[in-house]
Amino acid sequence: MWRGHRGIGDSDFCLAQDPITTRFGTESPTCVIKYPGLGQRRVRARLPSPSRFVLVPCVTRIFTAAIRRRSMSTNDTVLRQITMLRLIPRQPRRIDAKTIRERLKEAGYDIDVRTVQRDLNKLSQTVPIVADNAKPQGWSWQAGAASLDVAALDAPAALTFKLVEQYLSPLLPQTVLEHLQPWFDTAEGALNTSDNGFARWCDKIRILPAVQPQIPPPVGSDAQAVLYQALLEQRRVVLHYQRRGATAPRDYVVSPLALVVSENVIYIVCTLGERPDVRHLALHRLREARLLNETFAPPDGFDIDQHIAQGAFGFPISGKNLHLEAEFTTRVAGLLQERPLSADQIVVAVNDTRSIVRATVQDTKGLRWWLQGFGTEVRVLGPDFLKEEFRRTAQQLAQMYE
Numbered sequence: 001m002w003r004g005h006r007g008i009g010d011s012d013f014c015l016a017q018d019p020i021t022t023r024f025g026t027e028s029p030t031c032v033i034k035y036p037g038l039g040q041r042r043v044r045a046r047l048p049s050p051s052r053f054v055l056v057p058c059v060t061r062i063f064t065a066a067i068r069r070r071s072m073s074t075n076d077t078v079l080r081q082i083t084m085l086r087l088i089p090r091q092p093r094r095i096d097a098k099t100i101r102e103r104l105k106e107a108g109y110d111i112d113v114r115t116v117q118r119d120l121n122k123l124s125q126t127v128p129i130v131a132d133n134a135k136p137q138g139w140s141w142q143a144g145a146a147s148l149d150v151a152a153l154d155a156p157a158a159l160t161f162k163l164v165e166q167y168l169s170p171l172l173p174q175t176v177l178e179h180l181q182p183w184f185d186t187a188e189g190a191l192n193t194s195d196n197g198f199a200r201w202c203d204k205i206r207i208l209p210a211v212q213p214q215i216p217p218p219v220g221s222d223a224q225a226v227l228y229q230a231l232l233e234q235r236r237v238v239l240h241y242q243r244r245g246a247t248a249p250r251d252y253v254v255s256p257l258a259l260v261v262s263e264n265v266i267y268i269v270c271t272l273g274e275r276p277d278v279r280h281l282a283l284h285r286l287r288e289a290r291l292l293n294e295t296f297a298p299p300d301g302f303d304i305d306q307h308i309a310q311g312a313f314g315f316p317i318s319g320k321n322l323h324l325e326a327e328f329t330t331r332v333a334g335l336l337q338e339r340p341l342s343a344d345q346i347v348v349a350v351n352d353t354r355s356i357v358r359a360t361v362q363d364t365k366g367l368r369w370w371l372q373g374f375g376t377e378v379r380v381l382g383p384d385f386l387k388e389e390f391r392r393t394a395q396q397l398a399q400m401y402e
Contacts, residue, residue, distance in 0.1 A: 094138030155198035161187035174225035217284035226289035240288035314366030
């Protein structure tokens, strides 16, 4: 029932409604307001004679603000719990309540560990997350459970996820792959039920190596996952690694700097121990890995693109550039005009069948292997030391085939 009154508080008109009750002292300007779900609020207001069911506009604002604060608090809880669920990894990986609390704090939710544990227990009743019996207790999404963020995918988005799964999986950390797996599954289903060009695109795309195809060496997934985590978090890691030609593996403390794929082989670019020189370790020679709780700083001035540009993956010999001069068949010279060896490359025709190519290139074993691959379609003219190397190689080959 609504009742009106004029001249109360800071407005001409006031309303009273049954859900709100008041209790006034006869001479006191203080009133205690009780509202369902919000408890009671003590408000000072200029009120007339005692009355039951009076709602003053200033009191209305008090309760409007209280309702809004409660709504905002509820929204914060929901958003916090969604953020919490996104922090939980999929089995067999796990995360404990203390770590969740620290990451929530970084995201702007400053709560204690007991609140995290209470939220987890409540969420586990409706969401497929499970706790183990370890100390501290760890939480995981059940293997195979749908991701919190998975939604329907259209054909272009599904195709993108499919190509990522097909070609980028060897380069992604295990945590990322686990997070993306539900999307990969959804993408597979979306493409299987789609009858358009996107669904058939993956059957029409292939990437081939530039040299003689070889079967990629197997890589241990557990050790790879640990190493990728170390690279992701810039932490040191102990690698049980067997060098090529060694009879047994040994332990190395490694600071991983970057990941490079060359001719189907994955290399970790790193430093060993406290030494500043940058090394390359082939991932398939890794036997075990153990993550250390120790961060590191990359060597001063290290840049992976500059490192590659300096010929680090071409097996450098002198660490310097050389001015290559070689006579190629017209066919090969034409290919080099389409894909030059360097920005300063020059091609000069000698006759209808031969051309001379001049270019500044890195002095590497890779350069020699590349030139040898052309057989009789190339003749090295300079520099003199390189010409002499190829002359001796030709003599040795001739002796081998006599």
